[in-house]
Each structure stands twice: as structure tokens, then as C-alpha cells.
Amino acid sequence: MTNHRVIDGKAIAAEVREGVAREVARLESAYGFRPGLAVVLVGEDPASKVYVKNKGEQTKASGMNSWEHKLPAEASEAEVLAIVDKLNRDPAVNGILVQLPLPKHVNAEKVLNTIDPDKDVDGFHPVNVGRLWVGERTLVPCTPTGSVILAKSVAPSLAGMNAVVIGRSNIVGKPVAALLLRENCTVTVAHSRTRNIQSVVKGADLVVAAVGIPEMVRGDWVKPGAIVIDVGINRVPGEAGKTKLVGDVAYDECARVAGAITPVPGGVGPMTIACLLQNTVEAAKIQRGIKG
Numbered sequence: 042m043t044n045h046r047v048i049d050g051k052a053i054a055a056e057v058r059e060g061v062a063r064e065v066a067r068l069e070s071a072y073g074f075r076p077g078l079a080v081v082l083v084g085e086d087p088a089s090k091v092y093v094k095n096k097g098e099q100t101k102a103s104g105m106n107s108w109e110h111k112l113p114a115e116a117s118e119a120e121v122l123a124i125v126d127k128l129n130r131d132p133a134v135n136g137i138l139v140q141l142p143l144p145k146h147v148n149a150e151k152v153l154n155t156i157d158p159d160k161d162v163d164g165f166h167p168v169n170v171g172r173l174w175v176g177e178r179t180l181v182p183c184t185p186t187g188s189v190i191l192a193k194s195v196a197p198s199l200a201g202m203n204a205v206v207i208g209r210s211n212i213v214g215k216p217v218a219a220l221l222l223r224e225n226c227t228v229t230v231a232h233s234r235t236r237n238i239q240s241v242v243k244g245a246d247l248v249v250a251a252v253g254i255p256e257m258v259r260g261d262w263v264k265p266g267a268i269v270i271d272v273g274i275n276r277v278p279g280e281a282g283k284t285k286l287v288g289d290v291a292y293d294e295c296a297r298v299a300g301a302i303t304p305v306p307g308g309v310g311p312m313t314i315a316c317l318l319q320n321t322v323e324a325a326k327i328q329r330g331i332k333g
């Protein structure tokens with residue numbers, strides 16, 4: 042077994058949150074305002090309710106204002122759009138997050154594209170996607186930002202590394218690729234049509250797996266000493282009829298070869314909300330023209 046390092050996402054997320062709380066306090070004393078995040082929840086999806094509750098609690102814990110707007114599952118698209126419009130115009134609201142999934146009769150793309158790009162703390166608006174790829178100051182999607190922070194926790198410079206991102210979704214794979222390019226990696230994006238994916242991954246100094254297939258990446262795919270970031274969250278049957286969470290990486294096998302690896306749970310997962318809080322502060326600064 043190599044002397045691999047387990048990347049502690051919980052501890053690093055706590056550091057990010059502490060940094061946010063310090064910045065919130067600095068903004069309040071220097072500029073006299075508190076950043077605020079509004080979350081819109083439509084319907085009763087149990088997982089979404091838990092996420093929204095956690096987001097609200099962590100927003101308040103960092104010293105920011107937090108608002109929840111709850112609509113019934115049968116709310117019309119026009120009602121959802123009206124709330125977004127109201128939040129766009131409210132100067133106390135710096136960040137707007139519409140919790141996905143939305144009910145089927147509501148066009149999620151239309152709703153997300155209605156959010157003011159400068160308040161789009163999820164970083165999904167096409168304007169922010171464009172800003173990310175051209176290298177302008179912008180709001181970057183949270184899970185990708187968290188994944189790159191974790192990689193940099195073990196290798197402060199990723200420059201020159203061969204990075205392989207598995208997955209090309211708009212919410213994870215593509216923004217991770219953009220961020221790694223910005224970090225001066227040589228980036229390969231693998232997906233369901235990639236031929237010989239195992240040998241593609243074997244060439245990587247840094248692997249980011251965002252696929253949604255339990256334990257797809259096997260130990261013999263990984264180059265000895267590589268950094269492995271596992272974004273996957275998959276529920277599979279566990280012991281005694283219970284379900285357990287596994288990533289897109291076969292953890293035990295890969296940990297034997299990797300130089301550093303994130304566990305599931307406790308790796309990328311905790312970073313997402315921490316980066317959302319960071320984005321809310323960044324959104325407030327962008328809106329007020331505050332540098333840095």
C-alpha cells in the first residue's frame with residue numbers, strides 16, 4: 042500500500058466557512074452591510090428540503106442574511122418567475138438559488154436564465170458560463186470550485202498536470218474542466234463515448250470523476266501517486282437492507298495506488314455549501330464593485 046493521503050473535505054469545508062465568516066465581518070465593518078442569500082424551494086422533495094434547511098443554517102452561521110421562499114408543488118411557472126424577478130430587484134438579496142429539481146411543469150432552464158447573472162450563486166447562467174471560459178471575474182459553480190480546492194489542498198500548483206475529468210455535464214464536468222484549464226493543467230474530458238477510458242485515466246496526474254456510476258473507476262485505472270477527486274454520490278444497497286453512499290471511484294482499490302484521494306461521504310460533498318457561501322460573498326462584492 043502506498044502512503045496515500047485522504048483529503049478531508051469536512052475539515053477543508055470548515056476552513057472555507059471560517060474564511061467566509063471573516064470576510065462577512067470585514068464587509069460589515071468596512072461597508073456597513075451583510076450579504077444575503079435567498080433560496081427558492083418549489084414542492085416537497087424530501088432531499089431538497091434537507092439541502093435548503095442546511096443551506097439556510099450555514100448561511101446564518103456565517104453571519105449572512107438568509108431567506109427561504111417556499112412554493113407549493115402546484116405553483117405555476119409564472120409564480121416562480123415572479124419570485125425570481127422580485128429577488129432580482131431586491132438590493133438586500135445578493136445571491137439567489139432556485140433549488141433543483143423543479144416540478145415538471147416548470148421550465149427549469151427558463152427559471153435559471155431569469156436570475157440576474159450577478160446574483161446567480163449557482164453559476165449556471167449562460168452569461169456566467171461564458172465569463173468563466175473567457176477568464177472574467179464571475180460566479181463559478183460550487184461543486185467544481187470545491188473539487189479544485191480539494192485538489193489544491195495537496196498540490197498547491199496544478200500547473201502542467203495531466204488532468205482527466207470524467208463527465209461533461211454543465212453542472213460538474215464542464216466547469217471543472219474550465220477551472221483546471223485556468224490552473225494550467227492539460228485537460229482531457231472523458232464521457233460516455235470515450236474509447237478506452239481506462240487508458241485515458243491511466244495517463245492522469247489528477248482524476249476528477251463526475252459520472253454517477255457507482256465505483257466505476259477501478260484501482261488499475263489509476264496512475265501511481267495520482268490525485269483522485271470523487272464527485273460521485275450514489276446510493277447502493279448496503280448491509281441489513283440499508284442503503285449506503287459510494288462514489289464514482291472504487292475507494293479501497295484506488296486508495297492503494299493514489300497519492301491522495303477524497304472519500305465519499307466526507308470529500309467533495311461538504312465543499313458544495315461552503316462554496317455557495319463563498320459565492321454569496323463574491324456576488325455581493327461584484328454587485329458593489331468591491332475588488333478582491
Ligand code: NDP
Nearest residue numbers: 184208209210213232233251252253272273274309310313
Ligand atoms: P450527469 O448525469 O449530468 O452527467 C454524467 C456524465 O457522465 C455525462 O457527461 C456522461 O456522458 C458521463 N458518463 C456516463 N456514463 C459514462 C461512462 N460509462 N463512461 C464515461 N462517462 C460516462 O451527472 P452530474 O454531472 O450531474 O453528476 C455526476 C455525479 O456527481 C453524480 O454521482 C452526482 O450525484 C454527483 N454530484 C455530486 C455533487 C456534490 O455536491 N458532491 C453535486 C452534483 C453532482 P455523456 O455526456 O456522454 O452522456
